[in-house]
Amino acid sequence: MIPQFRVYCKHLQKMFCFSPSVITTFEELLNTKCFHEASQLLIEREDRLFGEITEAKALKDHNDEVDKLAADYGDLETSVLHTLRLSLTPGEVSTQALTSAVNAINQEEHQDQRWKERDRTPPAWRPKGWKKLHDDTLRSLVEERMDNPSTPPAVQVDQSSIQADVTSMGRQLNADLLLVVEVVKNCYPPELDICNLYARLYHQYLSARLRKILDEKDSANLLQWVYYYTEILQKPQLELTTYIGRVLEDAEEKWIKGEEPTREDGCFVSPVAYDIIQLINGRVTVAEKLVRDRSKAQNITCQLKGLMERFKTFQNKIIKKNRSNSRPFIKANLGCIEQFTDVLLNRSQLFPKKVQEHCVLILRDMKQSAHTYLLKPVHESLKPQYRKLGTNEWLKKHIFDKLLESIKQELQELQGSVKSCHEELIGQLHQEVTAEYVKRLLKGKVKLRNKEQQEEACDMIIDNAESLHELFTNTGSKEERLRKILTMIAEVLKLQGLPAIQMQVVSLGTDFPDLSEKHVSALLKLKTNFTRADRKTVKKTLSETLKDVNCVAVRPFFSTVQVK
Incomplete structure (x- = not known):
């Protein structure tokens, strides 16, 4: 040798x-x-x-x-x-x-x-x-x-022969790709990216076969096994429900352990929405390319309603337990809610219409409950200052200044959401503080007996409106209309003649159609020199005007202000 x-x-x-x-x-x-x-x-x-x-x-x-x-x-x-x-x-x-x-x-x-x-x-x-x-x-x-799949198709009563064949191919794909992920990839250097190579080969094969399948039931069946990129490489579970469930479980486990969400640029963020959106987008996009039919591809996201309910249940648990890390998680969730809503509204092609509408409603409820949870402690802290609004003591400027100072302190505690969500949260607080202001004013604890007192109250309300506007807009609020509401209320108190007051109230009602006769009556009662008959006339004028113009309040305000 x-x-x-x-x-x-x-x-x-x-x-x-x-x-x-x-x-x-x-x-x-x-x-x-x-x-x-x-x-x-x-x-x-x-x-x-x-x-x-x-x-x-x-x-x-x-x-x-x-x-x-x-x-x-x-x-x-x-x-x-x-x-x-x-x-x-x-x-x-x-x-x-x-x-x-x-x-x-x-x-x-x-x-x-x-x-x-x-x-x-x-x-x-x-x-x-x-x-x-x-x-x-x-x-x-x-x-x-x-x-020639290793598991031959077992035709079920409710399956066509094509569907049974497709299911068998799906099982083979499932088994093979899991073997690639768990065993074969360890035999290859990372730069060869063997998992993606196998995934592309199966994708090409399925794409060619799927184009020959015209029956919607068969196509929908194959969509359960259709190729989707990163998820098949990272997760052995191939079902959308299982994957999203795992994402939520990971977030919940982190919360239970007492950890806080990750911070980026000082804001709490969660990967929940990003991970789920990428999965949904990838699967539906690829499926649509395969079947050349958007409605069939959308079948993948029919499960999203139940999954969104799970997300809501998770948030409700965070709020109910009220742990030390609950507020950071809710602030992070606001970013997820915004991302989900944006995808549902702006990429509607990914979802059946009923699924889209149902999920949007769930997210709307989640955002409102998150805002309520974060803002409730703020209002509790401000209650001592709220009680003095609309009283004789309120006419002294230092009373309102104390309220402003307390609000400034509370605003610090609300930081931590991504910018757009923080601005919306501050806007919600701006509205709620303004609504509380109007509610306290309409309680009638202050009596404005003459023109001088009414003008003084008008000036005070306008000054308060400007101060609130400056404070909240400087911290992110976009609610310009709230200053206008207070200013128009102040003008009603200042005006003396019946025709002028009628015009001002009608103008207020036209701009804010949820203004009710009860609100008008409570406001006019502050002017003790304004007769009951005049109040009745003003309310009648408002009612007739709103009936004629058929106004609808796009952004309600007065409906959140309860009066007796």
């Missing part, structure tokens, strides 16, 4: 029980599936035959060795491809053998590249192109397994 044709594989001693004194030949390496070492041995022979001597001499004097090398390469290629074809059959090939085959392929690709860089004519077998052979072999393997 030629000494150059021998190699000692020290790292194989333990695997194959070789003695340190044993030297292995190419044939022995091939038989023990040491493909990487066998490839290295052939490359050394190749470099010797075509490197150390001239090209002419190699062809003239070493034809036998060249022919033997070509034959050995053929045997190695056959063995490597055979190993690849068994890579999805557990028990037929070891992970060590598959790893060695993959390393051999990479090694041969590098040798191809080295020959491209050499200024010599390469051997007839170069370039070998084993990477393309690898991909073609896997493509053929995928097609064979999907054409």
